[in-house]
Amino acid sequence: MSRVARHITSIAALSVVALLTAAAGRAQTVHGLPREGRGADIKANTHVGRVAIGKEEYKRYCAGCHGDRGDGIGENTQWIDPKPRDFTQAVFKCRSTPSGTLPTDQDVINTIRRGIVNSNMPQWRPLPDQMEADLLAYIKTFSPRWTSEKPGTPFVIPPETPVTTESILAGRAMFQKFECWKCHGADGRGDGPSASSLTDSKDQPIHPYDFTTGTRFKCGTTNADLYRIFMTGLDGTPMASFADNIKGDQGWDLVHYLRTLQPLRTPETILWKTWLATHAAELKPIGPPADGR
Amino acid sequence: MRMKLVASVAVCALTTMALAPNAHRNAGGTVAGKVTFTGTPPKMKPIDMAKEPSCAKEHATPVMNESVVTGAGSTLGDVVVYISAGAPSGAAPASPAVFDQKGCQYLPHVLAMQAGQKLEVKNDDQTSHNIHPLSKVNPEWNKSQPPGAPPIEVAYDKPEFIPVKCNVHPWMHGYFAVLNTSHSAVTGSDGSFSLAGLPPGKYTVTAWQERFGTQSQEVTITGNETAKLDFVLKATEY
Numbered sequence: 001m002s003r004v005a006r007h008i009t010s011i012a013a014l015s016v017v018a019l020l021t022a023a024a025g026r027a028q029t030v031h032g033l034p035r036e037g038r039g040a041d042i043k044a045n046t047h048v049g050r051v052a053i054g055k056e057e058y059k060r061y062c063a064g065c066h067g068d069r070g071d072g073i074g075e076n077t078q079w080i081d082p083k084p085r086d087f088t089q090a091v092f093k094c095r096s097t098p099s100g101t102l103p104t105d106q107d108v109i110n111t112i113r114r115g116i117v118n119s120n121m122p123q124w125r126p127l128p129d130q131m132e133a134d135l136l137a138y139i140k141t142f143s144p145r146w147t148s149e150k151p152g153t154p155f156v157i158p159p160e161t162p163v164t165t166e167s168i169l170a171g172r173a174m175f176q177k178f179e180c181w182k183c184h185g186a187d188g189r190g191d192g193p194s195a196s197s198l199t200d201s202k203d204q205p206i207h208p209y210d211f212t213t214g215t216r217f218k219c220g221t222t223n224a225d226l227y228r229i230f231m232t233g234l235d236g237t238p239m240a241s242f243a244d245n246i247k248g249d250q251g252w253d254l255v256h257y258l259r260t261l262q263p264l265r266t267p268e269t270i271l272w273k274t275w276l277a278t279h280a281a282e283l284k285p286i287g288p289p290a291d292g293r
Numbered sequence: 294m295r296m297k298l299v300a301s302v303a304v305c306a307l308t309t310m311a312l313a314p315n316a317h318r319n320a321g322g323t324v325a326g327k328v329t330f331t332g333t334p335p336k337m338k339p340i341d342m343a344k345e346p347s348c349a350k351e352h353a354t355p356v357m358n359e360s361v362v363t364g365a366g367s368t369l370g371d372v373v374v375y376i377s378a379g380a381p382s383g384a385a386p387a388s389p390a391v392f393d394q395k396g397c398q399y400l401p402h403v404l405a406m407q408a409g410q411k412l413e414v415k416n417d418d419q420t421s422h423n424i425h426p427l428s429k430v431n432p433e434w435n436k437s438q439p440p441g442a443p444p445i446e447v448a449y450d451k452p453e454f455i456p457v458k459c460n461v462h463p464w465m466h467g468y469f470a471v472l473n474t475s476h477s478a479v480t481g482s483d484g485s486f487s488l489a490g491l492p493p494g495k496y497t498v499t500a501w502q503e504r505f506g507t508q509s510q511e512v513t514i515t516g517n518e519t520a521k522l523d524f525v526l527k528a529t530e531y
Binding site for chain 2: 089091098099100101145149177178179182183193194197198199201233235236237238239240241242243244245288
């Protein structure tokens with residue numbers, strides 16, 4: 001290969017990489033779905049937090065919404081919906097630990113990094129690891145639970161099972177049986193019969209996730225994140241933990257079905273659409289059983 | 294013969310346990326009385342369960358909201374009456390406090406238990422419930438319980454009056470009264486209560502109602518007598 005040809009090849013390779021990167025960047029917001037990328041790049045933070053420094057950083061970055069006292073009442077709070085987290089209760093939506101237990105340090109740091117979609121909590125990716133650790137150390141001073149309790153034991157998410165029609169159908173049966181549709185709606189639109197009456201633990205109205213928007217979830221983006229969400233529940237919200245009733249590979253079935261509700265080009269959606277084209281008539285509708293049970 | 298005796302003793306013991314689940318079985322004084330109200334309580338409205346047909350059909354007549362339960366003669370039900378100070382400290386009862394979900398209602402509406410006592414939450418409905426106790430002092434959890442799922446077993450470590458709700462069925466609400474003592478009772482709609490098995494001593498007895506707040510009185514027990522103690526809570530319309 002001549003030098004020029006080699007040069008052209010490398011330029012071409014670079015452009016492909018650039019295009020792919022651009023596509024991946026867009027994928028995060030609109031179309032395709034980063035399957036593991038965004039979850040996997042959340043690096044473990046091993047820094048030791050310093051409360052005094054964290055306090056100054058908190059005042060600068062967090063107090064405007066979360067308040068000087070950490071009670072979720074900052075000067076911006078009155079304009080914000082959903083309301084900022086009240087750290088004095090030490091109740092956190094995004095955890096890897098069972099409902100009612102404290103999150104791990106990494107869980108809180110992950111929330112700081114990824115922000116909370118559809119809320120005013122932005123992504124704080126530019127913060128250095130040390131600053132995250134400092135902030136966490138200070139946030140922990142707002143509730144005595146951090147000294148009297150230990151974080152729960154994180155759920156172990158088993159390796160993902162293959163995406164098959166059987167798996168999606170089994171997940172669909174779970175969506176019906178566990179009555180996910182009561183809040184999330186038969187089509188995952190977040191318009192189930194109980195949706196309009198939902199309130200969080202502070203009596204603020206709250207919406208169930210609308211799968212048809214295809215946005216990322218409050219607590220992550222990957223299939224494993226989705227699995228974790230229904231195992232842990234989002235504490236402080238109506239989203240309950242299903243850990244007592246969903247075990248092992250069964251959870252992946254539900255994940256695979258939930259993905260089909262999103263308007264994303266995922267393996268689940270592609271497979272499901274193909275299957276539906278010839279089998280749609282075989283499905284019983286999601287919703288209250290016809291016999292009135 | 295011996296078998297018979299054992300059997301009858303066992304029956305007696307069971308009966309006593311059934312009659313006084315929260316009272317101590319040993320001899321001692323008793324505090325008993327009635328809880329009534331003055332003023333106008335709010336009018337309880339019927340609950341529309343149309344959104345949950347499996348529950349609606351379990352009730353011949355619409356179920357009323359239970360935040361204020363009254364009886365003839367202005368008596369007040371679902372009031373927790375308990376020894377708030379002076380009670381002999383004791384380990385939590387071995388038997389669990391049982392909270393049932395049936396017909397999309399909580400049975401009982403108010404459940405008293407001792408801190409550390411096992412709590413068992415059952416679902417006897419054909420629908421999924423999520424049990425969401427809104428605790429502030431104890432950790433807050435929220436668990437789903439589909440039909441046929443085994444009971445959820447938990448315990449609360451710290452005393453607290455915890456509102457309980459089901460997010461799926463917004464009309465469902467109840468209370469866990471987690472107390473420092475096993476000397477407690479929840480009044481029926483006749484307003485009566487009885488706290489038995491109290492050794493001689495000076496006690497503070499507190500009555501708590503979810504809408505009308507708390508009221509405390511002191512009582513002294515000297516022997517095996519029954520001290521009469523009535524509470525009159527002030528009803529507020531809203």
